Amino acid sequence: MAKDYDLVIRHGTVVDGSGGPAFEADVAIRGGRIAEVGRVTGAGAEEIDAKGQLVTPGFVDIHTHYDGQAVWDRHLAPSAWHGATTVVMGNCGVGFAPVKPNDRDKLIALMEGVEDIPAPCLAEGLDFNWESFADFLDVVAARQRDIDVCAQLPHAAVRVYVMGERALRLENATPTDVARMRHIVTEAIRAGAFGVSTSRTINHKTLAGDPTPTLKAQEDEILGLAMGLADAGRGHLQLITDFNQPDAETEFAMLRRVVEKSRRPCLFSLFQKHDRPEDFRKLLALAGEASREGHIMRPVFPPRPISVLFGLTSSLNPFSGTQAYKTIADKPFAERLATMRNPEFRAKVLGEDLSKGNVPLLRALNYKRLFLLDDNPNYEPAEENSIAAIAAREGRSAPEVAYDLIVGGDGTDFLLFTILNYADYNLAPSREMLSDANAIMGLGDGGAHVGFICDGSFQSYLLSWWGRDRPSGRLPVEECVRRLTSDTAHAVGLHDRGLLRVGLRADVNVIDFDRLAIEKPFIRADLPAGGRRFLQRARGYTATVVAGQVTYRNGEATGLLPGALVRGPQPAPAALAQGVAAE
Numbered sequence: 001m002a003k004d005y006d007l008v009i010r011h012g013t014v015v016d017g018s019g020g021p022a023f024e025a026d027v028a029i030r031g032g033r034i035a036e037v038g039r040v041t042g043a044g045a046e047e048i049d050a051k052g053q054l055v056t057p058g059f060v061d062i063h064t065h066y067d068g069q070a071v072w073d074r075h076l077a078p079s080a081w082h083g084a085t086t087v088v089m090g091n092c093g094v095g096f097a098p099v100k101p102n103d104r105d106k107l108i109a110l111m112e113g114v115e116d117i118p119a120p121c122l123a124e125g126l127d128f129n130w131e132s133f134a135d136f137l138d139v140v141a142a143r144q145r146d147i148d149v150c151a152q153l154p155h156a157a158v159r160v161y162v163m164g165e166r167a168l169r170l171e172n173a174t175p176t177d178v179a180r181m182r183h184i185v186t187e188a189i190r191a192g193a194f195g196v197s198t199s200r201t202i203n204h205k206t207l208a209g210d211p212t213p214t215l216k217a218q219e220d221e222i223l224g225l226a227m228g229l230a231d232a233g234r235g236h237l238q239l240i241t242d243f244n245q246p247d248a249e250t251e252f253a254m255l256r257r258v259v260e261k262s263r264r265p266c267l268f269s270l271f272q273k274h275d276r277p278e279d280f281r282k283l284l285a286l287a288g289e290a291s292r293e294g295h296i297m298r299p300v301f302p303p304r305p306i307s308v309l310f311g312l313t314s315s316l317n318p319f320s321g322t323q324a325y326k327t328i329a330d331k332p333f334a335e336r337l338a339t340m341r342n343p344e345f346r347a348k349v350l351g352e353d354l355s356k357g358n359v360p361l362l363r364a365l366n367y368k369r370l371f372l373l374d375d376n377p378n379y380e381p382a383e384e385n386s387i388a389a390i391a392a393r394e395g396r397s398a399p400e401v402a403y404d405l406i407v408g409g410d411g412t413d414f415l416l417f418t419i420l421n422y423a424d425y426n427l428a429p430s431r432e433m434l435s436d437a438n439a440i441m442g443l444g445d446g447g448a449h450v451g452f453i454c455d456g457s458f459q460s461y462l463l464s465w466w467g468r469d470r471p472s473g474r475l476p477v478e479e480c481v482r483r484l485t486s487d488t489a490h491a492v493g494l495h496d497r498g499l500l501r502v503g504l505r506a507d508v509n510v511i512d513f514d515r516l517a518i519e520k521p522f523i524r525a526d527l528p529a530g531g532r533r534f535l536q537r538a539r540g541y542t543a544t545v546v547a548g549q550v551t552y553r554n555g556e557a558t559g560l561l562p563g564a565l566v567r568g569p570q571p572a573p574a575a576l577a578q579g580v581a582a583e
Contacts, residue, residue, distance in 0.1 A: 004042025005030045006548050009510060012050030016500040017057040017485035019478050027055055029506040032548040032562070037500055046550070048543055050510045054477070057485040057500050058085025058507030058546065059459045062267070062440070062492050063300055065115045065448035066149065067095045072125040072528055074145045074561055078456035078535050079446040081555060082518075083484070085507035085546045086148040086566070087446060088492055092240050092269075093199035093214045095154030096126060097136030098161040098184060104128050106168070107157055110213075113206035114199070115448035116315075118531045125528035133184070134191035141565040146551045148507075150492065150566045152238060153188040155181075155198035155214045155225060167213040178224035185228025189235045192567025194492050195267075196225045200241035200251075219254050226262035234569055236492065237262075240269040248279045252286050259295045267491065269443060270299035271306060271421045272429040274369075280429060288438045298491060300442040301433040303462045304379040305422035308361065308452045309534065310370075311406055311414040312337060313523040315451030318365060318402050318415065321357020324348040337411040340403075350399055361452075365417065367391070367398035372405050373416040375520050379461065380470070383425040387415070414521065431473045434466065434483070440491055441483045450533030454521040459484050460538040464516045477513070493569025503573040508545040516540030 007029040014025045014037065026040035036042075059082070066076050066089040079087050089095075094114050096107050108126075112119040130136040133153050140149060159167040162180045173181070185196050204212040222237075229235040237258070245251045259266050268287075272280045283299060290297040310317045313333060319325045324345065328336050339345050355363060367388040371381040383389060387405075391398040402415060421429055433439045446456035466473075467480040475483075489498030497505040521536040537555060544552040547562040 003045040004028070005035055005040070005044040007046045007048070007506075007545065007550070008040055008042075008044030009048045009050050009055055009508065010040070012053055012055035012510065014055045014500060015478050015481040017481055017498050019482035019486075022054075022478055027500060027508065029508075029545070029548045032506055034500060034502050034504050034506050037502060048510055050542070053542055054481075054509070054511040054513045055500070056083075056481045056509045056511060057498050058509055058544065059083040059484040060086045060488040060492075060494060060498055061442065061444060061446060061459065062088040062488045063091050063269075063442040063444060064089045064446040065091060065094070065117075066446060067151070067154075068111070068117060068122050068125055069447045070140050070145065070149050071143070074143065075557060076145060076147050076149070076447070076563075078454075078537070079444070080146050080544070080552065081536075081541075082457050082459045082538050083509045083511070083541060083544060084147060084446070084459060085509075085544065086150065086489070086494065086497060088150040088152065088194060089447065090152030090154050090193075091197050091238055092204065093155040093197050093212060094204075095152075095157050096128070097130055097133045098157055099128065099131060100161060101128075103160050103164075106160055109206045109208070110156055113208075113210075114204040114212060115445070116452055117448060117450055118527070118529075120529040121527040121531035123529070133188040133193060137192050137565060137567065141567075144561040145563040146557065146561055147546055147563040148566050149563065150194045150494070151192070153185060153193045153196045155196060155217070156212055158184050158196075159213045159217070168210065170211065170213065170216045172216075172218055173221045173224075178221050181221065182224045182228040182231065185225050186231040189229060189232035189568070192565070193235065194568060195236035195238055196229065197238040198222065198225065200239065200245070202242060204240075219258065222255075223258045223261060226258050226264050229264040230262045234493065236265045236267055238267045243279060243283060248276075248282050249286070252283060256286075256290050256295060256297065259290065259297055265296035265298065267298050267300055267440065270301045270433070270439070271443070272423055273420060274423045277423040281432070284433065284436055284439065288436065291438050298438055298440050299433070300440045301430065302421055302443045302455070303430050303434070303441055303458055303466060304427060305416075305418040306420040306443070306453070306455065307379070308417040308419060309373065309414040309454060309521060310417060312340070312411050314414065314534065316359065316361065317406055318354070318362060318370075318399065319349050321359045321362045322349050322352040322354065324352060333411070337407060340407045346403060350397075350403060354399060367402065369418045369422070370398075370402065371416045371418070373414045373520070374409075377518060377520055379416070379465070380427050381416070381425075412520075412522065434475060440488060442488065450527065450531070452534075454534035454536050457518045457536045457538060460516065460518045463511075463513075464518065468513065468516070494566070495572040496570040506545060506548040508543075509541060510543040510545075512540045512542050514540075
């Protein structure tokens with residue numbers, strides 16, 4: 001006998017994504033859409049008992065870098081492990097289309113340097129059977145996967161495509177160049193891109209030290225990109241910049257002029273810089289003012305420090321630049337660990353001048369901002385728990401303490417180097433941004449920074465730490481869920497998801513909130529060419545549902561792959577459009 005519904009989730013505590021109060025209800029799904037929310041009397045072909053658990057919309061992560069992984073992989077971990085059912089890739093101006101055959105290596109080198117995805121992995125995983133961005137979207141669309149994917153057009157690829165070597169030399173674009181870029185943007189948006197992304201930060205470089213081609217793009221070029229969006233009638237501008245040209249207010253004013261002239265929204269990365277700890281407040285206020293005046297400019301911020309992980313299994317440890325360590329760097333993990341535990345080798349490493357290594361990140365290492373990250377990851381550690389503070393209490397040097405921690409236990413613990421968003425050793429900046437309705441939680445960079453950073457767990461962290469565990473300043477669970485669902489979805493034009501409402505897409509999480517926790521990061525060698533990457537799992541996700549199909553149960557993939565490429569902004573069903581747009 002045919003059942004009334006494909007899936008019924010019963011007796012759960014529904015947190016519907018609107019920010020409104022939670023309520024107990026059933027959720028029925030039919031044909032990939034929410035069919036009923038309330039007391040469901042009909043039967044489902046499959047049923048989930050969610051008594052005592054949260055039932056939320058699927059999470060929408062708008063800042064990822066799955067541009068390569070989406071081509072070769074059907075499972076977009078780690079995001080899919082943390083409740084994400086839709087991701088937006090192509091951020092920060094880097095990606096792989098449009099591209100001419102002779103420029104493929106240039107785009108790989110840029111992605112390797114900017115987003116820490118090894119070139120051999122990209123070279124093996126990407127067959128580059130595309131040239132235009134529309135062709136690239138067709139390749140992405142041809143593969144089914146566990147979550148939905150949205151794409152943005154990367155400015156660096158466009159600039160190299162139009163200007164060739166002149167782009168790499170950071171020459172100014174001519175009016176003809178700008179006109180061509182504008183046209184490419186329009187065509188990409190019409191093919192299904194959600195926006196165009198760019199980077200103006202000196203931190204984005206190839207491994208050879210060459211800056212991103214978009215670093216010095218002038219206002220007329222940025223405006224040309226935005227006008228390409230205007231010509232298409234949709235899409236947003238996404239960017240990361242240092243906000244120091246010559247200061248935060250002046251550069252923001254330039255971006256606001258672009259938004260005013262193009263009438264297209266702008267999403268930009270925002271975090272507290274340790275050398276200019278007050279700038280984020282200025283930018284938060286300026287963005288709020290612009291948005292209130294109808295010029296949408298929304299900062300995207302992290303819920304915890306942006307941090308680098310050092311350890312024996314990651315790409316770097318504090319001693320990677322020493323001559324002694326280099327003699328064992330290529331040895332298997334077990335052999336390296338055994339050697340480093342040898343007292344004579346330890347003395348040899350610690351006897352070197354660690355400031356003279358050839359690794360810039362290690363030369364900048366500050367032991368006052370370095371913390372142990374063990375089996376119970378703490379991303380808001382107290383200043384007195386820093387490596388420097390421990391060393392002072394124990395009468396040892398900071399390098400000695402760091403050395404002994406990374407070779408302790410089973411050798412898989414990490415040291416957390418907090419590089420941004422942690423100037424005063426607390427998450428007050430994140431709390432301020434979480435209190436700002438115009439700001440958006442994000443910057444997890446899923447799919448990128450595979451050997452240094454592991455922030456794809458931001459969704460689980462926001463819900464567990466800010467919604468339950470933080471000693472003070474917690475947010476209501478309903479607000480945490482809104483931040484992860486309707487807020488992010490609607491910011492990029494996805495009005496067909498992000499809420500548990502009849503007629504909307506059936507992307508759902510069932511979460512055992514009491515058990516929800518993120519686990520210690522680990523390294524897995526599962527990239528093309530045997531590449532290694534950081535991953536991080538979570539506990540507490542009873543089920544994740546994409547388009548009405550259960551893709552994960554208790555954190556394990558079911559094998560179902562209903563995820564697809566989403567081409568451009570999606571309206572809510574006509575009957576819901578007015579209500580959804582008003583929220």
